[in-house]
Amino acid sequence: MSQTQSRASSGPPQSRNSSGPPRSRNSSGPPRRRYQKEEEVWIPKTSIGKRVVAGEINSMEEILSQGLRIQEAGIVKKLLPDLKTEVIDVGIIQKMTANGQSTRFKALVAAGNENGWLGIGMGKSKQMRIAIEKANNSAYLNVSPVKLGCGSWECRCDQKHSVPFKxxxxxxxxxxxxxxxxxxxxxxxxxxxxxxxxxxxxxxxxxxxxxxxxxxxxxxxxxxxxxxxxxxxx
The missing domain is CATH 3.30.230.10 (Ribosomal Protein S5; domain 2)
Incomplete structure (x- = not known):
């Protein structure tokens, strides 16, 4: 048997890890896990927030009927978990100072649940992400109830699809x-x-x-x- 025939019969050389496919040079260690930002746990600081966490207040209507002032965005998030936020407008604020021209960002955010609640807030910061976060908190604090109804003389139905009057x-x-x-x-x-x-x-x-x-x-x-x-x- 010739030398070339012996090499063909022996087959291709096998890798050291015969149990699975060969690894690349960059994947020698364990796979990296992507970092996911954990949601911050809301800790109430005001008396209204503590009452909401304790279960003494279960709806926004109770707060409005008592004439209480909401000072924490976590209260609204707790009582209205179906609120959605949407960035309406963003912009740049430029101002001349003694040290030169300063640039800041502003964001306008609306929060609503498509079922009778709406709030609008604005935030300003040197970073756009922080400006949007401030606007979100401001929108939650400015959430107001909206009374829905049917005030059209052409319709006169009992469904809540429009405003009750002009x-x-x-x-x-x-x-x-x-x-x-x-x-x-x-x-x-x-x-x-x-x-x-x-x-x-x-x-x-x-x-x-x-x-x-x-x-x-x-x-x-x-x-x-x-x-x-x-x-x-x-």
Whole structure:
């Protein structure tokens, strides 16, 4: 038998680890685990927060009926776990100081559960992530109830799909009116105003807006003032 035939019969050389596929040079150690940020455990600091944790207060309506002031975002997260947050607008704030030009970020966030609760908050910081976190906490603290109903003479149903009556709100130079609409019409509004109304739980409404509606800070305040009137006047 020749030397070439002996090499062919012996087959390809086997690796040292015959139990599995060969490892690459970079995977000699155990696989790395991805770091996942753990959720912070809320520890109440105010008397209302301690009562919420103890089970003495079980709803936001109890806090509003007693006229108590919410100073912790964890209270709202505990009583309204279905709240959703959405970043409405972000921007840059530039200011001249003695040391030069300083740049900060601002964020506007809306929080709602699409079932009668809406809050809007703003946050500022040198980092965008921190600005959004501050805006989230501010939105939770500003959550207000919205009374839903059907005030349209064309519909006259018993479902809560619109506002019960016409409301008007102002924020800066922006004036917004929300009118009840029949079921199935949808939200007749701009994209950003429509997103706010969806978070509040409205499905059908007519809207009119005057002023510089591109300024979302003023527009969001006007929308929130409108929806607050449905609860205070209704």
């Amino acid at each position: 409301v008007k709100g102002k924020g800066g130079s922006v004036v917004i009116e929300i009118l009840p609409a029949p079921r199935g019409l949808g939200l007749v509004a701009g994209e950003k105003i429509r997103n706010l109304l969806k978070l509040a739980g409205l499905k059908d409404a007519w809207t009119t807006a005057k002023g510089s509606t591109s300024t979302m800070n003023s527009t969001s305040k006007a929308v929130l003032q409108c929806l607050r009137q449905t609860f205070s006047q209704g």
